[in-house]
Amino acid sequence: MFGWTGVFLQVDLTKNKAVAESYDANLALNFIGGRGFAAKILWDNLKPEIDPLSPENKLIFAAGPLTGFGLTNSGKLVVASKSPLTGGYGDGNIGTWAAVQMRKAGYDAVIIEGKAETPVVLHIRNKVAEFIDAKDFWGLNSFETEAQLKALYERTAGIISIGPAGENLVKFATVVSQEGRAGGRPGMGAVMGSKNLKAVVFEGNNDIPAAYPNDMKELSAAGYREILTKPNYAFWKRQGTISTVEWSQENSTLPTFNFREGVFDKADKIGGFAMEKIKVGNRGCPQCNMTCGNVVKDSDRREAELDYENIVMLGSNIGLGNLKQVAALNRVSDELGLDTISLGNVLGFAMETSQKRLIPEEIPWGKFKETKALINDIAYRRGFGDVLADGVQAAAAKIDPGSSDWAMHVKGLEITAYDCHAAPAMALAYATSSIGAHHKDAWVISWEVQFGRESYVEEKINKVIELQRLRGGVFESLTVCRFPYAELAFELEWYTKYLRAATGREMPFKALIYAADKILNLIRAFWIREYASKWTREMDSPPMRWFKDPLTEGPMKGAMLDPVKYNNMLKKYYKKRGWDEKGIPTKSTLKKLGLSDVAKQLEKYIKLTE
Ligand code: SF4
Numbered sequence: 001m002f003g004w005t006g007v008f009l010q011v012d013l014t015k016n017k018a019v020a021e022s023y024d025a026n027l028a029l030n031f032i033g034g035r036g037f038a039a040k041i042l043w044d045n046l047k048p049e050i051d052p053l054s055p056e057n058k059l060i061f062a063a064g065p066l067t068g069f070g071l072t073n074s075g076k077l078v079v080a081s082k083s084p085l086t087g088g089y090g091d092g093n094i095g096t097w098a099a100v101q102m103r104k105a106g107y108d109a110v111i112i113e114g115k116a117e118t119p120v121v122l123h124i125r126n127k128v129a130e131f132i133d134a135k136d137f138w139g140l141n142s143f144e145t146e147a148q149l150k151a152l153y154e155r156t157a158g159i160i161s162i163g164p165a166g167e168n169l170v171k172f173a174t175v176v177s178q179e180g181r182a183g184g185r186p187g188m189g190a191v192m193g194s195k196n197l198k199a200v201v202f203e204g205n206n207d208i209p210a211a212y213p214n215d216m217k218e219l220s221a222a223g224y225r226e227i228l229t230k231p232n233y234a235f236w237k238r239q240g241t242i243s244t245v246e247w248s249q250e251n252s253t254l255p256t257f258n259f260r261e262g263v264f265d266k267a268d269k270i271g272g273f274a275m276e277k278i279k280v281g282n283r284g285c286p287q288c289n290m291t292c293g294n295v296v297k298d299s300d301r302r303e304a305e306l307d308y309e310n311i312v313m314l315g316s317n318i319g320l321g322n323l324k325q326v327a328a329l330n331r332v333s334d335e336l337g338l339d340t341i342s343l344g345n346v347l348g349f350a351m352e353t354s355q356k357r358l359i360p361e362e363i364p365w366g367k368f369k370e371t372k373a374l375i376n377d378i379a380y381r382r383g384f385g386d387v388l389a390d391g392v393q394a395a396a397a398k399i400d401p402g403s404s405d406w407a408m409h410v411k412g413l414e415i416t417a418y419d420c421h422a423a424p425a426m427a428l429a430y431a432t433s434s435i436g437a438h439h440k441d442a443w444v445i446s447w448e449v450q451f452g453r454e455s456y457v458e459e460k461i462n463k464v465i466e467l468q469r470l471r472g473g474v475f476e477s478l479t480v481c482r483f484p485y486a487e488l489a490f491e492l493e494w495y496t497k498y499l500r501a502a503t504g505r506e507m508p509f510k511a512l513i514y515a516a517d518k519i520l521n522l523i524r525a526f527w528i529r530e531y532a533s534k535w536t537r538e539m540d541s542p543p544m545r546w547f548k549d550p551l552t553e554g555p556m557k558g559a560m561l562d563p564v565k566y567n568n569m570l571k572k573y574y575k576k577r578g579w580d581e582k583g584i585p586t587k588s589t590l591k592k593l594g595l596s597d598v599a600k601q602l603e604k605y606i607k608l609t610e
Helices: 025-031 034-045 097-104 142-152 188-194 213-229 233-251 272-278 308-313 323-336 340-355 368-379 384-388 392-399 401-406 424-431 445-451 458-478 483-488 493-503 509-534 563-577 587-592 596-602
Strands: 007-012 017-022 059-062 076-082 089-095 109-113 120-125 128-133 158-161 175-177 181-183 197-203 279-283 293-297 303-306
Touching (some): 034 059, 034 076, 089 181, 089 509, 097 158, 142 158, 142 323, 213 233, 233 272, 272 279, 272 293, 272 323, 308 340, 340 384, 445 458, 458 483, 493 509, 509 596
Parallel strands (some): 007 109, 120 197
Antiparallel strands (some): 158 175, 279 293
8 A cells, every 4th residue: 555554553451562563545545644543443342331440441532544655744643532521422633742652663553452450651662552650640641751752752753641630520521732722622631541552652663555655755845835825824824713703703703701702801902913022033833834823932932732612711711801811811721731622611601600600619711710610620520610620511410500501512522613593504513523523624703704703504503514524524534733734825736735645546536525524423423323213403603602692792782693593504414414314324315325334234223204
């Protein structure tokens, strides 16, 4: 095989065993890599209804066929597992040298099951895997862990670790790499912690076989240069995703006070231009020339890496309008290994619930020191922090069922940083994303704002599906960054050219979209198999707040979603996806996608329509 290494590493932590296994080329052609591989492996090998935090669960690191060749924006892998937060399919992508090193070590994916008796670090160097005693690392934060491991291995080693949040099984703990790159929002850090796995160190020095190595080199250099010519490049380098704060404020989509409002009176203090005043540098994923991590000095005089999501969720959403303090909260969260998006949600929820006096704890809006203390309590599961550590859905159920109206999640995964009171297409995108509420599959909001806000028309459904297939299917499986396409209009043809040079195969975009649809339907089947008779179409519903509490401020004052129109939109969406009225793929849809075996298996758990 060219492009793919053709090998997975199967690791059993209970038995201290690692075995390299070749896989069939058809798997690569059908499922591409990254998310596609993860979905297929979890579907084929996980027994339904297992406890996600049990040794039976599998933690997968998987990359696509372009990673490791030095192409810009391709230094990523997907980390996936059954999610302890949602009970469904969970994954996230992370930009890390570990992705490059894993592929150079000879693996397209590393699949980890079992549980080590005592904490370990898994060290993979080419064909050799070692299980290293990690008692001295357990308890360290993710930055300390990586720094200490770096001292032991070569400078080029790629390291992924967890912080105390993962060790303490916080259900929205992430994995972390390179001081601030985090991935696996739906609790992949907790799955890693449940296996007593503190870190994985990847070292590889093999060449990944390319079908046309010279073409690969030329294309790599040309693609790199092409990005530099894009009109928005210079401004992107200045602010990265953070300019979206001003855009969101202007368009009333800036989550504020637990998504109660879409505008924040201190937005200018946490936006892109405020950030530029305290910026000290750029960081990014390996081999990327768009490096979008903006490094600032925080209020604790330490360096913190910022982007739009973490600024909003730890800023306006909790009523904090001091960027240096937001940065300090972000740095602490990365060290602890907490997902900053889910964290901003549970904090906002706690603040609102406290204000409504449904809990005895005093949790004021926008107070730096108190919030920092609560973040630590969540990571260490102390006091009320222990309640929040299970995520906003579980916290609402425990505190007062009525509070679920302002618990901002879909299927248990907390909403990312776009308010949708006046954005039905974005609400649909959240509600039908593959992992629970996330914008990575279909970031449709900027298109929707231009198109027209409050309608529920067919074009919006089509756009959501188009983006889900492209971003959630193709990009997540190729493990390439979506920003060149989304932010700089980098042409999609580049990826088919890259793929030809890497794999030697002509893979037109049409074929990639077909594979993407297959992958997304397989993920859907995974959810349905897990929930079986408990599955309802309400699981594809955005949070109640957007239907019940109209905005009281800003240009979209009075706006909220219409439940009848939303439900009609969802119905049409299902039809276009080839799903039944409950959102379950029909037999003929699965058959068309080459997933007849999946249909057969699924029928053991739930009746499928023809
Ligand atoms: S643009 Fe940002 S997220 Fe994308 S690869 Fe570069 S640094 Fe990573």
